[in-house]
Amino acid sequence: MNNLPEVFEDFSEARKQGFITIKNLKDGGKKVVGTFCTFTPWEVIHAAGAVPVSLCAKSDETIADAEKHLPRNLCPLIKSSYGFAITDKCPYFYFSDLIVGETTCDGKKKMYEYLGEIKEVHVMQLPQTYKGEDAYRLWRNEIIRLKEKLQKEFGVDVTKEELSQSIKLRNRERIALKEFYELGKMCPPPITGLEMLKVLNGASFKWDKDEEIRELKDLINRSKSEYQEGQRKVSPDAKRILITGCPMGEATEKIIKAIEENGGAVVCYENCTGIKEISKLVDETIDPIDALTEKYLNIGCSCMSPNDNRVNLLSELIDDYKVDGVIDVILQACHTYSVEAFNIKRFVNDKKKTAYMSIETDYSQTDIGQINTRIAAFIEML
Template sequence: MELIKELPEVFEEFAEQRKNSFLGVKKLKEQGVPIVGAYCTYFPQEIAMAMGAATVGLCSTSDETIPEAERDLPKNLCPLIKSSYGFAKTDKCPFFYFSDVVVGETTCDGKKKMYEYMSEFKDVFLMELPNTQGEEALKLWKSEIIRFKEYLEKKFDVTITEDDIREAIKVNNAGRRSLRKLYEVMKHDPVPICGHDLFKVLYGSTFKFDRREIPAEVDALVEKIQKEYAEGKMLEKMPRILFTGCPVGGATEKVIQAIESNGAVVVTYENCTGAKSIDKLVDEENPDVYDALARRYLNIGCSVMTPNPNRLELLGRLIDEYKVDGVVEMTLQACHTYNVEAFSIRKFVNQEKGIPYLNVETDYSQADIGQLNTRIAAFIEML
């Protein structure tokens, strides 16, 4: 298998981005830049950006603080919630520590209750996310985005203009376009890079405080990958996997590693860190910026939505465009929405798309790595 020689250090830079941003967030704080932390892909980032704030994702991805979290939270709760709460409570997450406000959203029951406890030691702004995607839901979500804007204006004594929001929309759309170009390099067969390296860039880019920097960095990387591919540098041909399910990162990258160390390659990610958060742009032509933002964010196909046709639409498109041989879904223990929806995803993948599907349920410990490898190796063997 020939790996591209000059690229690994670039992927490692993106992989290290989260750690490097620990120092960056402190520096921003010292400069008086407001920091807004959030936990979800539904967070309308552009509103905070329009105020000149830096935004950062707060979902924790390690089991380090789970024992501390379990003093307050039940053991049979999703590890993402326990980890996030644990890092917040123990002040072990610099991003949470330096955040002036944390934005929550009413996605799942566990998170809603977590935000209640969290608000005892941090400013938490909770957005009422509808659990459907019709016109009435859109009205509610638009009013929540306006309420969030008014909250920021009052809290930080600023005025957020529609022109500021339009500018933030343009900046974020440019970043999404570039990241889309990056994951589209995986349409090549054989692929130019491994899926874990692709993930490092997608995940690392979420910790870039200046979103304006993303296009130049990512476009240069895409150009390099395409150039080297044209020169014949690529991986060998192997089964092509679509990765879907719960948010992935940190401890759960063990699933990506299990796929790629057993002879397959992840060609596309439907998860929050992948296509789900980059696929749709905000309509820059819509004169009503709040309507444009509400439509774009509400249309995300997350398992908290009932029904959830947008997830199936995106999955179907990715399966076709990336010539996928099999789908691996990762669900976290006690994540009820994704675990329940796994049944309809399996049915869709098997019956509508006619390809194999595997669901692996896991948590943030490393205890199940052997079992994961056994199950995933057998699945890939079958392909």
């Protein structure tokens, strides 16, 4: 969008600009750790003196290459991740000294076996539930195992003090991001849903966290100032939409555009692209490993069964953001989110008395017309 303020453009371009930054960091002796998921504890990698970087996985650019090895009826995020790896089109994968995966789904687990033929891959074994002592103990051991792997690979000692400092830094970033996305609570919001997504996506490619926090605060202040001066980017009549479900990136911006071009405004993202990971802080008053275990184990992902945390967070967000409708975005062949959609629909319709629709899509642009028609009808119904 050409009318985005410069700081929005800066966040939007952060992933591309970061290619040079990562190369310079590598040339300066920094270690790089590639990650795929919000379950991977950022603080442990940072405390090891390495740079955590999110790998390319949200474009259809390399899916055709991936399908030479992987089935076509597989999640596009998995195919995209693998495709970028085998084609060497992801600079972040190229510069990674270690890849950290996690067993959030069967497709990823098997894909990691192939990635392991290209790079060193460490897989964290995630419990299938966040309830009970056994699940807690398993995940705590996995975080310790990651710490030990980083220490061995990079020849460092990750101390409690370094973990505590990383926790405090990451919490400061979460607070700034939370203050930013809570702009969506305003009626109408001072930013569009697309602007919000660009910042949330771009934030993970800002490795100077102090600078990122300053930029976020500047963005918040500027947005509020312009709003107070009477500038409005979103119509007060726009229907307020919450997006839930699978991760979103450039390829799924088609859904946001369809919402905002048909009289809706995306005010909140309840998924791991948005609020899900940053809604809760890590406890800074207890042992760092225990604090990280508790924090990351309780992310409300559909890979967990039962997934009460997702429902509880949705309930809060629907109220806090005065939501008119919920749109559940499900990537093709993402079975856990697809199966869970029935329960989410019942909850949103019956308990929250709010409209709900689900959209299954992939990273191609061939379904834009269909998506536009369905979303237009949904918003008109609201």
